[in-house]
Amino acid sequence: MKQKYVAGVAGIAVLSIFICLILSHYQHTSSSRPKDCYAVQMQQFHSTVDADGDGMDDQTDILQGALEYVNTNPKYKSRYYQTGYPDDGYGVCTDVVAYAMKNAGYDLQKLVQQDILEHPEDYTVTEPDANIDFRRVRNLKVFFAHTAIALTTDVSKIEEWQGGDIVIFERHIGIVSDRRNKNGVPYIIHHNDPWQTAYEQDILEKRTDIVGHYRISK
Known part of the structure; x- marks a missing residue:
């Protein structure tokens, strides 16, 4: 009996350590920006559209919005919100894009809901719910294919990847950074999982599941 008790206490101790390690990852994800390692000066694309009329073009607004959002150090967790947008310090990959677009004057919640209602046959949504859709x-893949400017998914065409673009993977999404690795390939601003060490990372060349690359406006 005593041996079982000791083993139980030891198990709880190990579990506690494991939980602490996970929490440590949650709390220490860095929003500090990586250095631009590309030796060639790359001209940044600027949109001709300023949807929110703030004096800053869409492309710059989206990039800045993504950076401002990850600077809040959101913790990774999927939750349902009655208002749609997370407001409690938690979030997932799609929230980086939603808040980035909101900064440029685009309400992704309303826009996706409208597109689902207008083109239900293109979505796998049986019961639309604006708070989560x-x-x-999977819904953003369809939405951006309908509404945004489609660009190359070839990572080697580095000039065509610009800060503020949206990149979609099979089960993930992020915003393209204006900083690049030594090969000229841009970093990605994203929120992938609780074990991330930074929100802006050099992952684009490592991914084999890129399914979309978009720009909101010309």
């Missing part, structure tokens, strides 16, 4: 990658 815009936070699902």
